[in-house]
Amino acid sequence: MNVDQLIDGILEQDTRAIARGISIIENRSPQAETILRRIYARTGRARIVGVTGAPGSGKSTLVDRLIAQYRQADLRVAVLAIDPSSPFTGGAILGDRIRMQAHGVDPGTYIRSMATRGHLGGLARAAVDALSILDAAGFQIILVETVGVGQDEVEVAKTADITMVVLVPGMGDDIQTMKAGLMEISDLFVINKADRDGVPRVERELQALLSLTDRSDDWTPAIVKTIALESVGLEDLVSAIDQFFAFMKTSPRRTERQRERTAARLRELLQERLLKTALQVGNAEGEFDALVKRVSAKELDPYTAIEMLMPKLERRPIEDGVGKF
Ligand SMILES: Nc1nc2c(ncn2[C@@H]2O[C@H](COP(=O)(O)OP(=O)(O)OP(=O)(O)O)[C@@H](O)[C@H]2O)c(=O)[nH]1
Numbered sequence: 001m002n003v004d005q006l007i008d009g010i011l012e013q014d015t016r017a018i019a020r021g022i023s024i025i026e027n028r029s030p031q032a033e034t035i036l037r038r039i040y041a042r043t044g045r046a047r048i049v050g051v052t053g054a055p056g057s058g059k060s061t062l063v064d065r066l067i068a069q070y071r072q073a074d075l076r077v078a079v080l081a082i083d084p085s086s087p088f089t090g091g092a093i094l095g096d097r098i099r100m101q102a103h104g105v106d107p108g109t110y111i112r113s114m115a116t117r118g119h120l121g122g123l124a125r126a127a128v129d130a131l132s133i134l135d136a137a138g139f140q141i142i143l144v145e146t147v148g149v150g151q152d153e154v155e156v157a158k159t160a161d162i163t164m165v166v167l168v169p170g171m172g173d174d175i176q177t178m179k180a181g182l183m184e185i186s187d188l189f190v191i192n193k194a195d196r197d198g199v200p201r202v203e204r205e206l207q208a209l210l211s212l213t214d215r216s217d218d219w220t221p222a223i224v225k226t227i228a229l230e231s232v233g234l235e236d237l238v239s240a241i242d243q244f245f246a247f248m249k250t251s252p253r254r255t256e257r258q259r260e261r262t263a264a265r266l267r268e269l270l271q272e273r274l275l276k277t278a279l280q281v282g283n284a285e286g287e288f289d290a291l292v293k294r295v296s297a298k299e300l301d302p303y304t305a306i307e308m309l310m311p312k313l314e315r316r317p318i319e320d321g322v323g324k325f
């Protein structure tokens with residue numbers, strides 16, 4: 001499969017091409033950029049639903065049940081599961097595969113795991129690019145499962161159109177310590193394992209916390225109770241997701257949110273590109289490495305080292321395509 005065939009395959013919703021495309025992105029192979037450039041115009045139609053929450057809160061079970069709901073409505077659904085790397089949950093990956101297998105042969109669903117480790121350019125970057133592939137491939141719903149612990153995961157959640165946070169009864173004071181960052185990006189809360197004791201308490205604490213959170217778009221995050229294992233509350237969850245999209249459609253914040261995301265993405269790409277160029281230019285004669293040695297040996301402080309490198313970067317002529325920075 002050459003790049004043209006691969007891109008055509010992705011746009012024609014061919015599972016093998018989609019899988020290849022995502023692998024190319026994961027490995028940051030040279031074709032990655034070509035693919036991403038060429039499919040960009042075809043993205044922006046999918047509803048990207050981020051599912052985050054503590055390890056074991058039932059995210060995968062919920063995702064699995066959501067697939068069933070959306071398939072019933074005849075929507076094509078993709079899942080991007082960002083594997084938890086924590087040693088407590090590392091073993092869940094196999095379980096996830098088995099549980100989600102029920103949909104494995106359905107061409108209207110596509111499920112993909114991405115490893116948290118070993119991504120050049122960061123996990124968030126690889127995940128966002130993989131989302132573009134799934135979006136261009138015409139999946140109407142893309143569910144992204146992340147464990148709400150690390151910065152990378154919060155970054156991924158930020159790229160979703162809607163982020164739901166899965167909580168469970170008995171979290172006790174954990175809700176109070178829930179990352180402020182996570183609170184801000186949560187559009188919807190799910191209290192899963194509602195078959196357990198302590199639902200009213202989590203709900204109360206959540207409401208108290210919500211009353212303190214000020215959202216610029218005036219959306220009031222819904223709280224939905226589910227028993228994922230028994231598919232209880234799933235219709236409510238789907239309709240809460242729909243309501244959010246309906247709200248966003250008319251919200252003046254929508255364009256703004258879109259622009260913020262685009263700006264963040266461009267900034268990230270720019271940063272990556274400038275750093276790469278700077279290191280190439282700055283180290284053409286081994287200057288960067290020499291400075292590293294001197295700073296490590298405490299002969300020089302890092303701030304002075306950078307000041308010593310800057311003139312070299314600034315002298316770089318514009319003609320060779322890089323310009324001044
Ligand atoms: N009692 C009860 N158990 C549930 C419910 N939903 C999920 N579980 C169980 O909770 C455990 C964890 O579920 P997962 O879906 O793997 O949770 P997860 O959040 O994806 O976990 P990680 O990916 O490891 O972070 C499993 O044993 C599920 O069977 C529920 O509604 N009630």
Ligand SMILES: [Mg+2]
Binds near residue numbers: 059060061092096145
């Ligand atoms: Mg899981």
